[in-house]
Amino acid sequence: MKREVVKDIDLNKINSIKDLTDQMTLSGGYVAKKVGDGCHILESMSKDKECKRILSFPASLVATGTRGIIKELVKRRIFDMIITTTGTLDHDIARVYRDYYHGSFEMDDKKLHQEGVNREGNVLIPNESYSEILEEKIRGIIGELYDKGIRDISTHEIVWEFGKSLEGEKNKEDSITYWCYKNKIPMVIPGPLDGSVGWQLYYFWQDGHKDFNINVMKDEDAISDFIYSADKTGALMIGGGISKHHTIWWNQFRGGLDYAVYITTAPEWDGSLSGARIREAISWGKVKENASFITIEGDATVILPIMIGSLLKSL
Numbered sequence: 001m002k003r004e005v006v007k008d009i010d011l012n013k014i015n016s017i018k019d020l021t022d023q024m025t026l027s028g029g030y031v032a033k034k035v036g037d038g039c040h041i042l043e044s045m046s047k048d049k050e051c052k053r054i055l056s057f058p059a060s061l062v063a064t065g066t067r068g069i070i071k072e073l074v075k076r077r078i079f080d081m082i083i084t085t086t087g088t089l090d091h092d093i094a095r096v097y098r099d100y101y102h103g104s105f106e107m108d109d110k111k112l113h114q115e116g117v118n119r120e121g122n123v124l125i126p127n128e129s130y131s132e133i134l135e136e137k138i139r140g141i142i143g144e145l146y147d148k149g150i151r152d153i154s155t156h157e158i159v160w161e162f163g164k165s166l167e168g169e170k171n172k173e174d175s176i177t178y179w180c181y182k183n184k185i186p187m188v189i190p191g192p193l194d195g196s197v198g199w200q201l202y203y204f205w206q207d208g209h210k211d212f213n214i215n216v217m218k219d220e221d222a223i224s225d226f227i228y229s230a231d232k233t234g235a236l237m238i239g240g241g242i243s244k245h246h247t248i249w250w251n252q253f254r255g256g257l258d259y260a261v262y263i264t265t266a267p268e269w270d271g272s273l274s275g276a277r278i279r280e281a282i283s284w285g286k287v288k289e290n291a292s293f294i295t296i297e298g299d300a301t302v303i304l305p306i307m308i309g310s311l312l313k314s315l
Contacts, residue, residue, distance in 0.1 A: 004026075006026075006027065006028040006029075007023070007026040007027060008027065009023045009024070009027050010023065016310075016313050017306060017309035017310045017313060018039075018309075018310045018313035018314055020306070020310070021035060021036045021039040021306065021307070021310040022036065022039075022310075023036070024036035025037055025039075025040065031296065031297055031298050034294055034295075034296045034297070035296060035298075035303060035306060035307060037294050038261045038263075038294045038296050038307060039307050039310045039311060039314075041259055041260075041261050041292045041293070041294055042236065042261055042307060042311050043310075043311060043314045043315075044259065044292060045234035045236075045258075045259035045261075045292070046078055046311060046314075046315060047315070048232060048234070048258075048259075050231040050232045051230070051231070051232040051233065051234045051258060051259065052080045052081070052226060052229075052230040052232070052233050052234075053078065053079045053080050053081075053233070053234045053235065053236075053259075054079065054080070054081045054082070054083060054233065054234070054235040054236075054247050055070070055073060055074075055079040055081070055082050055083075055235070055236050055238075056082070056083040056084060056235060056236075056237045056238065056243040056244050056246070056247045057070065057082075057084055057088070057237075057238040057239060057243060057300075058084070058085055058087070058088075058238070058239040058240075058241055058243060059084065059085045059086070059087025059088045059090065059091055059195070060087070060120060060121070060239075061238065061239075061300060061301065061304075062087070062088050062091035062092050062095075062176065063091045063100060063120050063121075063123045063125065064123060064301055065301075066300065066301045066304055066305070067091070067092065067095070067174075067176065068174070069304050069305055069308050070176055071174060071175065071176045071179060072308070072312075073308065074176055074179040074180055074183065074185055075173075075179045075182075075183070076312075077183050077185070078311075078315075079185070079236070080185065080226070081185065081186050081187075081188065081223070081226055082176075082180065082185060082186070082187040082188065083187075083188050083189075083190070083223075083243045083246050083247050084187060084188075084189060084243050085189060085191060085194060085195065085241070085242065085243060086189055086191065086192055086193070086194050086195030086196075086197050086198045087194075087195045087196075088176065088187075088189075089159065089162065089177060089189070089195065089197045090130065090134060090195045090196040090197055092175055092176045092177050093134065093137065093138070093162060093166075093175070093177055093197070094125075094129055094130050094133055094134055094196075095129075095171075095174070095175075096166055096169050096171045096172065096174065096175050096178075097133050097137065097169070097171075098126075098128060098129035098130075098133050099129060100123055100124065100125050100129060101123070101124040101125075101126075102122065102123070102124065103119055103122050103123060103124035104122050105121060105122050107119060107124075112124070116128075118130060130196065131196055134196045134197060134200065135196075135200060137165075138162075138196075138197055138200040139200050139203070139204060141161060141162060141165050142200065142201065142204045142212075143204070145158075145161060146204075146209060146212055150212075151211050151212055151213060152213045152215050152218075153213070153214065153215060153218075154214070154215050154216070154218035154219045154222065155187070155188055155189040155190075155192045155214060155216060155219050156186035156187055156188050156189075156219055156222055157218070158214070159177060159180055159181070159186075159187040159189070160180065160181040160184070161181075162177050162181070162197075163175070163177040163178045163179070163180055163181025163182065164181050166178045166181075186219075186222055186226075188219045188222065188223060188246070189219075190216065190219070190242050190243075190246045191242050192214050192216065193214075201214055223246075223250050224250070227250050227251060227253060227254050228253075228254060230254065232258040232259075233251055233254065233257050233258055233259075234257060234258055234259030234260065235247050235248070235251070235257055235259070235260050235261070236261045237260070237261070237262045237263070238262075238263045238300045238304065239263070239264060239265075239274060239300065240264060240266060240272065240273045240274025240275070240276070241273065241274060244262070244273060244274070245273055248260075248281050248284075248286035248287065249286065251286055251287070252284060252285045252286040255285065255288060256281075256282070256285050256286055256287045256288035256289075256291065257281075257286065257287045257288065257291055257293070258288055258291050258292070259291060259292050259293070260278050260281070260287050260291055260292075260293040260294075261293070261294055261296070262277070262278050262293075262294070262295045262296065263296045263298065263300045263303055263304065264295065264296075264297060265297065265298065265299060265300075277295040278293045278294065278295045279293070279295070
């Protein structure tokens with residue numbers, strides 16, 4: 001039986017992150033090999049001129065420093081479309097104006113609530129850094145759009161408007177939203193009301209502006225045009241939920257993704273979408289039988305900086 005030989009990682013031969021991930025591919029070592037293999041798939045996908053690329057992720061990453069990794073992908077136009085949740089806007093826009101802080105998973109949540117501090121894992125978000133600043137900024141932008149006569153707008157269009165509003169801010173270039181606007185990369189949010197920005201949209205509608213409509217059908221049109229005009233498609237999917245499902249759902253209508261890299265912490269045995277490995281999507285026709293694909297188990301805040309650092313060295 002002929003097999004590839006497991007090779008030791010040689011630190012003396014590592015001069016870059018790409019050197020490390022290339023060695024991880026050869027090292028065996030469980031998830032280490034998957035990270036290395038995933039880097040090679042991302043590199044092939046990014047260099048394939050026929051491939052249109054989708055990045056999907058949940059909002060929680062944007063509350064962490066991993067936001068900077070996602071921002072860089074958008075700034076460099078490595079992906080052509082983003083599919084995410086409303087919380088991405090919440091955290092991304094709020095952090096242009098206010099800071100988030102280090103905490104721990106073991107903190108006293110009753111005490112935090114009494115102090116007006118919200119905890120997301122080991123990240124602390126004071127009310128003034130979240131709901132208060134978003135209410136101030138978002139409501140004003142929506143009002144300006146309404147005053148200009150806009151009554152019907154998709155999520156990706158309103159994201160561009162939010163990004164445009166950041167033009168004069170000193171921290172604008174840290175923002176995913178800003179670079180989506182600047183590079184005209186559509187950020188599609190299939191569940192636009194599920195978050196603080198979504199609450200502001202609802203509140204504005206409820207408060208005497210019921211002719212103002214967030215038109216998700218226009219977003220579906222944008223995805224449809226994107227999918228059907230592509231010779232090939234590829235996706236980097238971080239976490240599950242609506243972002244992942246919308247990505248693979250639409251790709252079934254063109255025969256499935258040609259490239260797919262999925263990072264998850266979820267177990268497979270509970271039948272959840274987040275736990276479903278990429279191979280399961282082949283049975284639905286959402287990923288091609290001959291696709292280059294991998295599922296990588298682990299914390300995206302650890303894995304993503306390594307993988308994207310390696311990718312940028314290869315482009």
